[in-house]
Amino acid sequence: MKTVLIASAALALTAAAALAQDVVRMGTEGAYPPFNFIDDATGEVAGFDIDVGNEACSRAELNCEWVKNDWDSIIPNLVSGNFDTIMAGMSITPERDAVIDFTQNYLPPEPSAYAALSDDVEIGDAVIAAQTGTIQAGYVVESGATIVEFPTPDDTIAAVKNGEADAVLADKAFLEPFVNEDPDLFFVADDVLLGGGLGVGLRESDTELKIKLDAAIQSMKDDGSLNELIAKWFDERPGF
Amino acid sequence: MFQFCTDPSLLSDTRWMLCYLTSPKHIAFYYSFGTVLGLLAITAPCALMLGFGGAVAMRSKIAPVRWFGRGYTSMVRGIPDIVFFLFMPIAVDQALEWLRHKVICPDWPDPVRRGSDFVVCAEAKLPLSTSAAWVHDAYSIFLAVLAFSIVFGAFAANVLSGAMTAVPRAQMETAEAYGMSRRQSFWRILVPQMWVYALPGLSNLWQILVKATPLLFLLGITDIVYWARELGGAKTSTFSYPHPDWRLYYFLFLLVFYLALTSVSERLFRRAMVRLSHGQATMAGEAQRKADTNEVTA
Numbered sequence: 001m002k003t004v005l006i007a008s009a010a011l012a013l014t015a016a017a018a019l020a021q022d023v024v025r026m027g028t029e030g031a032y033p034p035f036n037f038i039d040d041a042t043g044e045v046a047g048f049d050i051d052v053g054n055e056a057c058s059r060a061e062l063n064c065e066w067v068k069n070d071w072d073s074i075i076p077n078l079v080s081g082n083f084d085t086i087m088a089g090m091s092i093t094p095e096r097d098a099v100i101d102f103t104q105n106y107l108p109p110e111p112s113a114y115a116a117l118s119d120d121v122e123i124g125d126a127v128i129a130a131q132t133g134t135i136q137a138g139y140v141v142e143s144g145a146t147i148v149e150f151p152t153p154d155d156t157i158a159a160v161k162n163g164e165a166d167a168v169l170a171d172k173a174f175l176e177p178f179v180n181e182d183p184d185l186f187f188v189a190d191d192v193l194l195g196g197g198l199g200v201g202l203r204e205s206d207t208e209l210k211i212k213l214d215a216a217i218q219s220m221k222d223d224g225s226l227n228e229l230i231a232k233w234f235d236e237r238p239g240f
Numbered sequence: 241m242f243q244f245c246t247d248p249s250l251l252s253d254t255r256w257m258l259c260y261l262t263s264p265k266h267i268a269f270y271y272s273f274g275t276v277l278g279l280l281a282i283t284a285p286c287a288l289m290l291g292f293g294g295a296v297a298m299r300s301k302i303a304p305v306r307w308f309g310r311g312y313t314s315m316v317r318g319i320p321d322i323v324f325f326l327f328m329p330i331a332v333d334q335a336l337e338w339l340r341h342k343v344i345c346p347d348w349p350d351p352v353r354r355g356s357d358f359v360v361c362a363e364a365k366l367p368l369s370t371s372a373a374w375v376h377d378a379y380s381i382f383l384a385v386l387a388f389s390i391v392f393g394a395f396a397a398n399v400l401s402g403a404m405t406a407v408p409r410a411q412m413e414t415a416e417a418y419g420m421s422r423r424q425s426f427w428r429i430l431v432p433q434m435w436v437y438a439l440p441g442l443s444n445l446w447q448i449l450v451k452a453t454p455l456l457f458l459l460g461i462t463d464i465v466y467w468a469r470e471l472g473g474a475k476t477s478t479f480s481y482p483h484p485d486w487r488l489y490y491f492l493f494l495l496v497f498y499l500a501l502t503s504v505s506e507r508l509f510r511r512a513m514v515r516l517s518h519g520q521a522t523m524a525g526e527a528q529r530k531a532d533t534n535e536v537t538a
Contacts, residue, residue, distance in 0.1 A: 023369045023370045031470065033478040034478050037479070038265055039265075039480075040248075040264070040479050040480035040481050042264055043264030043267065043268045068462065069460060070460065077460075079357045080330065080333075080334070080357075080358045081337075081357075081358055081359060081360070084369070152469070152473070154469075154473030155473075157474060158473075177476035177477060177478055178474070178476055181476055181477060181482070203357050203359070204354070204355065205354050205357050205359050
């Protein structure tokens with residue numbers, strides 16, 4: 001009887017330890033297809049970020065859970081510990097790197113593109129819509145064009161459609177389906193290459209998790225599975 | 241939901257709509273109405289209790305308690321709600337985590353604040369990162385209820401304290417003449433009579449509370465406003481149900497919902513007012529008494 005008790009207690013302890021170990025809460029926006037969005041069929045988040053994150057987690061033997069969070073408060077919520085990583089189509093930039101840490105990139109720099117209602121928009125003196133706190137918003141400010149910022153990617157498209165802005169600047173992969181399916185929308189001007197590719201955002205104090213995820217992403221690059229995921233979600237992107 | 245929903249792109253318009261409106265995403269939208277109603281159901285009594293406590297504190301004979309009551313109401317009433325809603329959950333969360341951190345892992349060598357990071361030991365996190373997703377949701381709703389209760393409690397304290405002073409002084413004097421103690425006359429005479437004076441103010445507060453629930457969205461809770469915006473935005477073929485920008489219709493639906501909610505509660509408050517006025521020395525109570533005697537004589 002006693003041994004049974006001890007054995008079950010030991011079992012319970014190890015089970016608790018296994019549970020307590022490495023639950024990683026992954027923050028994402030859930031509003032930026034094809035990087036991350038809410039799937040109609042499940043009501044849960046899906047997309048490129050989520051596929052990469054899940055694969056990296058299983059390789060690093062982490063127990064991962066997805067958390068939705070608005071874009072503009074995603075970094076403050078990471079640093080205050082509400083979740084442990086950001087995978088939300090976030091590009092690696094020096095400004096962000098000063099506040100949080102990034103793993104190596106899991107997508108090469110994605111070109112940013114302008115979409116507008118007519119193809120003769122002069123980008124230099126146009127009103128450009130961009131999502132607040134994105135590299136595109138920063139770029140528009142530097143380029144000297146007038147910027148109107150919106151909290152969600154949806155709003156930036158809506159602003160162009162209803163004439164509030166002349167063009168929208170966003171990741172090309174996000175704009176492509178809109179331009180392909182909406183006869184009124186066109187790509188204008190040249191694409192611009194911004195940022196250092198998408199990385200997993202982490203707290204600067206979280207070095208252990210960074211090492212694990214870095215190794216997982218490296219192994220996904222090495223065996224080509226990351227390129228497969230890139231081919232699944234994006235049209236004609238180079239991969240690694 | 242339905243058998244025929246497997247490939248939405250092949251469906252006729254009616255069936256497509258039926259499948260669209262019963263997609264798991266929409267079910268989450270419908271559930272979020274429950275979140276909002278649940279929040280109201282918990283917050284209203286909590287705020288009322290805090291308000292009652294505040295009103296009693298404001299009338300206290302002990303000076304520090306009175307100062308606390310006054311300080312609480314004037315402070316909360318003076319600060320914009322939205323600032324309070326953004327500040328409270330973060331401050332309370334960090335305060336609780338810090339306290340737990342001090343108690344549970346006093347031997348922790350690293351500082352809690354490192355640059356912009358706020359890091360407590362894993363055992364002190366609230367909720368623990370190992371807990372299920374619903375615990376995290378419940379915790380954020382708890383923080384939201386706390387923020388709402390404190391803000392609306394301060395307004396309720398002001399309303400109730402006004403109502404307490406509005407009860408005719410003669411009533412209290414009579415109670416004292418009957419030999420009731422301060423406590424007895426408070427609970428037996430003042431409290432039962434004050435509600436009729438408090439009700440107009442409280443019903444107003446309730447309406448404001450109903451209208452304030454979209455602030456939940458600011459606290460990161462996926463409430464009806466979040467889902468309306470998410471579902472309404474233009475969807476490309478990345479999604480199973482592509483559609484143009486339908487936010488107008490979703491927000492129109494919310495508008496109808498809130499209007500219905502406020503109109504139902506207005507009706508309930510009117511009924512409560514009629515009941516509470518019964519036998520009161522107010523104009524409404526007097527009108528009821530006259531109507532009753534007229535009926536009897538006629």
